[in-house]
Amino acid sequence: MNSNKCNMFALVDCNNFYVSCERVFNPSLNGKPVVVLSNNDGCVISRSNEAKALGIKMGEPAFKIEPFLKRYNVIVFSSNYILYGDMSQRVMNTLAQFSPDIEIYSIDEAFLSLGGFEFFNIDEYARNIREITTKNTGIPVSVGVAQTKTLAKVANHFGKKHSEYKGVCIINSDKKRIALLKQFKIVDVWGIGRQYAKFLIQFGINTAYDLTQAPEKWVKQNLSVTGLRTQQELLGISCVQMDLSTPAKKAICNARSFGKMQTKLPIITEAVSNFASRCAYKLRKQKACANIIMVFIHTNQYRQDLKQYASSKVISLPVATNSTIEIVHYANTALKSIFKEGYLYKKAGVIVSGIVSETGLQTALFDTTDRKKHKKIMNAVDTLNSYYGKDKVMLAAQGNKIQWKLRQEKLSPCYTTNWNDTIIVKI
DNA sequence: TCTGGGGTCCTAGGACCC
DNA sequence: TCTGGGGTCCTAGGACCC
Numbered sequence: 138m139n140s141n142k143c144n145m146f147a148l149v150d151c152n153n154f155y156v157s158c159e160r161v162f163n164p165s166l167n168g169k170p171v172v173v174l175s176n177n178d179g180c181v182i183s184r185s186n187e188a189k190a191l192g193i194k195m196g197e198p199a200f201k202i203e204p205f206l207k208r209y210n211v212i213v214f215s216s217n218y219i220l221y222g223d224m225s226q227r228v229m230n231t232l233a234q235f236s237p238d239i240e241i242y243s244i245d246e247a248f249l250s251l252g253g254f255e256f257f258n259i260d261e262y263a264r265n266i267r268e269i270t271t272k273n274t275g276i277p278v279s280v281g282v283a284q285t286k287t288l289a290k291v292a293n294h295f296g297k298k299h300s301e302y303k304g305v306c307i308i309n310s311d312k313k314r315i316a317l318l319k320q321f322k323i324v325d326v327w328g329i330g331r332q333y334a335k336f337l338i339q340f341g342i343n344t345a346y347d348l349t350q351a352p353e354k355w356v357k358q359n360l361s362v363t364g365l366r367t368q369q370e371l372l373g374i375s376c377v378q379m380d381l382s383t384p385a386k387k388a389i390c391n392a393r394s395f396g397k398m399q400t401k402l403p404i405i406t407e408a409v410s411n412f413a414s415r416c417a418y419k420l421r422k423q424k425a426c427a428n429i430i431m432v433f434i435h436t437n438q439y440r441q442d443l444k445q446y447a448s449s450k451v452i453s454l455p456v457a458t459n460s461t462i463e464i465v466h467y468a469n470t471a472l473k474s475i476f477k478e479g480y481l482y483k484k485a486g487v488i489v490s491g492i493v494s495e496t497g498l499q500t501a502l503f504d505t506t507d508r509k510k511h512k513k514i515m516n517a518v519d520t521l522n523s524y525y526g527k528d529k530v531m532l533a534a535q536g537n538k539i540q541w542k543l544r545q546e547k548l549s550p551c552y553t554t555n556w557n558d559t560i561i562v563k564i
Numbered sequence: 565t566c567t568g569g570g571g572t573c574c575t576a577g578g579a580c581c582c
Numbered sequence: 583t584c585t586g587g588g589g590t591c592c593t594a595g596g597a598c599c600c
Binding site: 174175176177178179180182196197198199200201203216361362363386387388389390391392393394396397398437438439486544 | 583584585586587588589590591592593
Binding site: 245327 | 578579580581582
């Protein structure tokens with residue numbers, strides 16, 4: 138392996154991203170245990186280092202550890218996705234200055250291709266990425282660099298978790314690769330989840346290094362081609378390339394648990410109308426239409442003491458659409474067909490699929506919908522909402538959301554996207 | 565009557581990611 | 583009272599075709 142000649146991947150990952158976003162605008166949170174909860178204030182999804190040190194686990198249900206959180210003065214936030222989305226954009230804009238090839242992999246991480254950078258000192262360059270990103274955005278990040286994406290993930294992990302690396306780790310020799318893989322738990326490997334890890338450990342494969350030593354054929358047989366790819370990548374053979382496109386989504390989903398359980402069709406209809414409306418909006422945003430709508434509802438699976446029911450209904454549309462009016466109409470028809478009285482419903486959702494481009498739609502022979510008119514209305518609604526704020530104009534069926542809305546009891550202000558929430562500096 | 569075998573498409577289910 | 587949401591990819595198996 139010669140780092141100066143071949144393509145290198147950098148993985149830049151924000152540390153404790155949601156908590157870090159909260160801290161940017163509220164520095165008094167620094168040094169204190171802080172957690173951010175998922176939608177509905179359900180589970181812990183981001184933890185400060187202090188919170189991790191207290192033993193709070195990722196995905197832990199908040200209600201189970203409430204006394205613990207109080208006892209240790211842990212500061213708790215509901216998730217504020219508007220704030221996090223905006224901060225994410227700022228981070229990505231900064232990162233884009235460091236490479237022409239950037240793949241935004243998730244809200245808080247991106248791969249940069251460092252191909253053709255052989256005249257740069259990679260170590261210095263990576264440290265630069267880290268320092269400037271933090272300086273520009275206030276968000277601390279870690280950087281891992283290696284010959285494959287999977288190894289860059291490994292490197293990033295060491296950069297973040299082992300203080301001697303000071304946030305940046307580069308795998309630039311076979312010796313280092315092997316040494317690090319021998320310390321790297323199999324379950325932490327990108328592409329190996331809990332199920333596969335459990336399976337592999339039965340065969341004595343406990344570390345990433347052990348996986349590189351397993352026979353290829355056996356890996357393919359038991360972990361499929363994706364597992365084989367992971368093995369090759371750990372060996373330093375790049376199989377997963379940069380994905381620079383923003384591919385059209387194959388499905389768009391909008392689903393929520395209700396703040397409290399629901400029994401009545403009209404209220405669930407209101408919720409489903411909102412989910413459907415959101416799907417339609419997302420479709421229009423990517424200039425696409427959907428052919429298929431699925432609606433699902435279910436009771437609370439965790440409550441074994443209650444009667445359980447879950448059902449879903451798929452409707453194929455005569456003509457692909459992105460009209461809120463149509464999608465809400467079909468979604469409600471689907472809901473009506475699966476709703477049963479007498480259950481306590483916990484969650485519902487709408488998934489649209491069969492997604493095609495808005496242009497060049499196939500029309501049906503007996504299509505009675507006035508598509509031009511729908512399009513005009515939707516354009517007007519989107520324009521008004523982008524100007525005055527989300528859901529300022531909506532269908533009557535979407536209601537007032539009071540009955541079923543999320544619990545978000547500890548929401549921070551939208552410092553960066555709402556003028557009323559902007560921080561005022563007094564001099 | 566005989567009832568092979570290769571190809572394609574679709575779907576459900578299971579794994580994974582953050 | 584209270585247990586996230588939004589995605590992707592792969593495989594196996596059935597239906598269907600010639």
